[in-house]
Amino acid sequence: MKTDQEREQHRRFVQALQHEHLTCAKPGCGGPMDVVDLTTHSARVKTYEATCERCQGVERITGKEEHTPSWDVASITMMAEMHLLHDQPTCPFDDTPITFISMPNPRRKARYRLCCFYCGRHTDMNWPPPEAKG
Numbered sequence: 001m002k003t004d005q006e007r008e009q010h011r012r013f014v015q016a017l018q019h020e021h022l023t024c025a026k027p028g029c030g031g032p033m034d035v036v037d038l039t040t041h042s043a044r045v046k047t048y049e050a051t052c053e054r055c056q057g058v059e060r061i062t063g064k065e066e067h068t069p070s071w072d073v074a075s076i077t078m079m080a081e082m083h084l085l086h087d088q089p090t091c092p093f094d095d096t097p098i099t100f101i102s103m104p105n106p107r108r109k110a111r112y113r114l115c116c117f118y119c120g121r122h123t124d125m126n127w128p129p130p131e132a133k134g
């Protein structure tokens with residue numbers, strides 16, 4: 001079970017991930033924050049640095065890497081189906097919106113990587129997923 005603080009941190013992480021406006025969490029400030037994505041190319045979990053334009057306070061917003069247990073086939077199929085329906089699938093472990101990345105494929109078949117940038121779980125799949133046909 002998550003604590004209130006963890007829940008709040010997760011909420012701010014999702015806001016940063018979705019490029020929503022973040023406001024400073026310092027009591028009495030509430031200034032707009034400038035968010036920079038500091039994630040390195042190889043990182044599985046995103047890291048942001050938010051700077052308050054009013055008080056210059058800096059907040060680091062990052063995911064919590066966790067890979068086990070990994071996604072099972074049922075949840076991966078569910079994410080693919082939601083994506084096909086133009087819905088936003090979320091990670092079954094932490095409710096973070098899943099990012100779909102189109103991958104280059106030499107055989108010209110569509111291939112996607114599904115990532116949760118909060119916990120770092122990810123999987124690759126051919127597109128469209130065979131389970132979703134019909």
Ligand SMILES: [Zn+2]
Nearest residue numbers: 024029052055
């Ligand atoms: Zn502030």
Ligand SMILES: [Zn+2]
Nearest residue numbers: 091094116119
């Ligand atoms: Zn996750």
